[in-house]
Amino acid sequence: MTDAARFVVFDKVRKTYPGGVHAVRDLDLEIARGEFVTFLGPSGSGKTTSLMMLAGFETPSAGDITLNGKALANVPPYRRNIGMVFQNYALFPHMTVAENIAFPLTVRRTPRAEIEAAVLGVLDLVQLSGMRDRRPAQLSGGQQQRVALARALVFNPPLVLMDEPLGALDRQLREHMQIEIKHIHARLGVTLVYVTHDQGEALTMSDRVAIFRDGRLEQVGSPLDVYERPGTSFVARFVGESNQFAGTIREVRGEACVVELDGGWTVPAMLAHAAGVGARTIVSVRPERIRLSASEGAPARVAELIYHGDHIRVRLGAESGQELFVKILSGAAPEWLRPEAILRAAWRGEDARALDPSPADAPR
Incomplete structure (x- = not known):
């Protein structure tokens, strides 16, 4: 890989706390210059600890982290030249907006005229x-978030880290700020590493998503990759919603296969792991990829219809006792879709994934 593609490197990084708590296990990850990478995962998965080790607020127990080819092991946080946006913004309440933003330049003893010009520039950037x-107490949550972002950008750092910065905002403002941050990243070209537990946020903003689970990196890929081609059952469940069924592979044709589900259905899927005829697997299919009809597919009863505005969520019960969920656009719902109706469900093979059913990956 080129040096630009290895701008940030985690090389077999571990973090272990007293008592044998393994927060991060053998993390290997490379981030390119100018990339927007999101660390995504549930609480305790290791994403924030990994970010804090990059920032210098946590020390790796093993392994190396490099930034632009330079090892960070002996570099204190204030010498790493990294911009940081915290979840609680960490603004100084006694300072004005301009003074808060200027602080990183003030401690660097930047000339007053340069500080003034830089502060005006980022104030315009974040609107x-x-x-x-004004002081922080006179600002809304969204405005405080913009000040924190401006402070992280004002000294032109090559790398900016953001630890769940939108978590305190209401949904509408959070979605607006997601787009704003994405646009600022595109405009500046800065490398940005972002931590969240919100999969929608990760899909909306990122060039790539690094999914963490139990201290390990589960999968890395573009938003399209991790959603459409999840590598594990956990990724399929965590990123979006997924129906998952255990079964046995009965036929393999290249990357395609036919699976006999434990409930008796025989369904098509694409192989996501090395497996042959007779192997156990977990078939994963997104609710929006299931087709309902009155005549084609496996029979199921409509147990519940839930209106979500733009779509209807349908809960179906199969004769085998299995449940599956389907999403249908509100304006496309057929008139025969009603509670207790018996209909048929099917999907295309390219819309389902046959995943490794190993114990560590099985649905919990």
């Missing part, structure tokens, strides 16, 4: 030009 003299 707060008219609020430079």
Whole structure:
């Protein structure tokens, strides 16, 4: 790989706490210059610990982290030249907006004229030009978030880290800020590493998503890859919603296969792991990829219809006792879709994944 593609490197990084708690296990990850990478995972998965080791606020128990080819092991946080946006923003309440933003330049003893020009530039970038003299208590949550972002950008760092910065905002403002941050990243070209437990946020903003589970890196890929081609049952469940059924592979044709589910259905899927005829597998299929009809597919009863505005969520019960969920656009719901109706469900083979059913990956 080129040096630009190895701008940030985690090389077999571990973090172990007293008592044998393994927060991060053998993390190998390379981040390219200018990339927007999101660390995604549930609480305790190791994503924030990994970010804090990169920032210098945690020390790896083993392994190496490099930034632009330079090892960070002996570099204190304030010498790493990294911008940081915390979940609680960490603004100084006694300072004005302009003073908060200027702080990183002030401690670097930047000339006053340069500070003034830089602060004006980032205030314009985050659309707060008219609020430079206000204090944090006079700002909304979204405005405080913009100040924290401006402070992280004002000294032109090559790398910016963001630890769940939108978690305290309401849904509408959070979705708006996701797009704003994405646009700022595109405009500046800065390398950005972002931590969240919100899969929708990760899919919306990122060039690549690194999914963590139990201290390990489960899968890395583009938003399209991790959603459409999940490598494990956990990724399929965590990133979006997924129906999952255990079964046995009965036929293999290249990357395609036919699986006999434990409930008796025989369904098509694409192989996501090395397996042959007779092997056990877990078939994963997204609710929006299941087709319902009155005549084609496996029979199932409509147990529940839930209206979500843009779509209807349908809960079906199969004769075998299995449940599956289907999403249908509200305007496309057929008139025969009603509670207790008996209909048929099917999907195309390219819309389902036959995944490794290993114990560590099985549904919990």
